[in-house]
Amino acid sequence: MSAFAAMLKRELRLSLRGGGEMLTLVLFFVIVGAVVPFAVGPDKALLSRIAPGVIWIAAFLAMLLGLEKLFGPDRDDGTLALYRLADLPLAAIVAAKVIAHWLTAALPLILASPALALLLAMDAETFWRTLLSLLLGTPALAGFGAIGAALTVATRRGGLLAPILIAPLSVPVLIFGVGAISPSGGADQAQVAALLLAALSLTVATLSPFAAALAIDWGED
């Protein structure tokens, strides 16, 4: 088994044996979406109009919740120092972590999104576009999240600093994510937004492991 696969396996094992952490994340995602009808009132037309934005905000917030766990426990028990001495380059280790983070913090949300679509009175066509948009956009959120988490773990400032750091970076993801679902200018624009979203995800997912590894390496142990 290659070192990269071993790394991925370890992360997935830790998440799956995490005693319902994934379920908590999914419930948080659904609940954020579910409180919106109570806050804006039972106007079905309004709800289905803002539904794409609500789902994206819920996904964004739920993914922020998992960030603390990305490098925090590794720093606390000394594993992070050993990663820096491993045979596998640190960037590859971080890449495995980003993939595992997406699989355990984004994929479950995407699978749970039908529940939100139902609660927010979404029609079928919009739902399929939402699914595609989430699939294309969440890797970028995972990548930005890794950079934020690495910066805060290196400077030993946990808590809410990482979300604050990466929120501005994530704005384009939200803009194009929602743009790919409910285009203001027709189907053409939706396709353009989806392509931009995919490009953004590819770029961020590729570059973020290097940036995060650099941040960890420069942060003194």
Add this chain to the structure above:
Amino acid sequence: MTPGQVHSLLRLETAALAVGRGDMPLAQAIDLSVPAGTGLLLRGPNGAGKSTLLLTLAGLLPPLSGSVVLQGHNEEEGPAFHHCGHRNAVRPRLTARETLGFWRTLNGNPAVPVDAALERVGLVRQARLDAAYLSAGQQRRLVLARLLVSARPVWLLDEPSSALDAEGQVLLGELVREHLGQGGMAVIASHDPIAVPGLPVLTLGAAR
């Protein structure tokens, strides 16, 4: 090719090394020379900079000045340093066996097989136990097993004997002697006696 032959040309050297945390120097003018097959015991009061020196040797902390060189080490052979710090890097939810298997794959240069290493450190019965249920001493033994499963010439051990029972102390001495016998090197910071005959001692001064 035996490990002894591989390591026989190595030499860990530092020149006018100053180590510290942030801007605060802890130990200065350290000129070490540790040839293959020998060890070094670091002594000194709490806060003298022993751990910081080990982290700097491992490359985990930048030196304040001076340099650390491992003479004769080919970068392509992979990382040369095993570092074992205060913290055990043992994660709950993974069994002892899984933990060791993971480090064996990640650290490369596989040496002793996982089960043999667990037997060596006396953790056979705990192999399938969640590592969080291991006692502090057993976790320390698991850390020692991590040194065995991947071959690296230099062991940097920070208080390796903490939480170990008398039998564990003997085991630690044996493992270090075997490692040195194969041409490896070891730099050990400890307040306890280490059962390795003829180990040179470097005493670091007190912190101000």
